[in-house]
Amino acid sequence: FTSLRQLATGQFGTVSVVKDEESGKTLALKTLDKRYLLRHRERACFMEERDVLVRGSQIPWFPSLTIAFQDTSSLYLGMEFLQGGDLAGLLDRRDGDGVEGEGSGLTEDETRFYLAELILALESLHDLGYAHRDVKPGNVLIDARGHVRLADFGACALIDPETRRIRGAIPVGTPEYVAPEVLRAQEDGRKGYGPDCDLWSVGILAYECLRGISPFWAETDAQTFARVMDHESLICSEGSRYGIAEAKKDPFFAEVTFNLLWNEGRPPFVPDLSSPEDAHYF
Structure with a gap:
């Protein structure tokens, strides 16, 4: 090479x-x-x-x-090599820094497209028997056609086929996007958590796409985790959270035909590339 x-x-x-x-x-x-x-x-x-x-x-x-x-x-x-960069870069180009103050974010139509394709990617992953556990804008890549590719499976975990749970007390994921049940598992790893921890991260990503800022960001990881654990006023808990099937039926996606997205979907952003080595979106 x-x-x-x-x-x-x-x-x-x-x-x-x-x-x-x-x-x-x-x-x-x-x-x-x-x-x-x-x-x-x-x-x-x-x-x-x-x-x-x-x-x-x-x-x-x-x-x-x-x-x-x-x-x-x-x-x-x-x-x-997926040349379109990632969703984090796309948000940055909209002047949303996700740290200090709100950026412009994406439009609802743009957000709907990326979330719909991300949900399909997670559905495929869960059907394989794995949870991603690190869904965030930097792991949502964009290919040369403008479609989503879920990347970086380095935090993946097997889902128990009988209990549909993941056991483990080791913290994984990125603080701003990690689900509260994953944090609680550090105290009692026996209970574990389900693959819908990925749907929590999708919710955080949706907020960031629309508002241009992450809802739980803080100066330190400890402060971020504290905000995640005090989440009831913003996002639902594990027991009442959407699964993949429910998410696809949400009214926000009423006009989305999920099974046609890959072949007939119209990406809101198509990379302008000069060669197979062009990496200027990174």
Whole structure:
């Protein structure tokens, strides 16, 4: 591979745009540090991420996995390069910084399109038996046609097929978007939580799209978590929250034909790209 540009750096590794010299294809190469993964194995779900991409290879809402390999120090996932950037970048371009004051956000029609496709992506993921647990604007990518691709399955967890619950007391996700039941699981991991923790995150994302600011952001993670736990005045609790089926029937989506979105939906934003290596939306 020839490295063209680094897109992101995180705790577990990096994501870079590379060119496969054999095929000539441009890929997004995710490089994960083995030592870090081993030290944080309860939070770093590499096998789940790979399995989702392999088992979901026919699902249009996920990036296509091209290659997976390893060497002595790192694990690698080579995926199609989705050139339209992400929803976080789209919001930034609308002057919504999500930190200090409100930005302009997106229109209702724009928000409706992205939420509808995101809900379909999560429906596919839950049907595979996984919860994402880190739904946020930065993990909602936009492809060259302008459609949504749900990305970064590194926090995914298996859903128990009998109880439809996820067990675990290790905090996962991004503070502003994490569901309160996920935080409560730190105190009692036996009870766990359901895949609808992802729908909580969709609700936060919806608010941010429309208002240009995240509802629970605070100066510190501890303050953010406190605001999330004191959420009753804004968003419903786990027991009364929508599931995927209920969300699709909400009046907000009354004019959306979900099964036609991929082939006939009209994205509100179509990237203007100069080449297969064009990464200017990142």
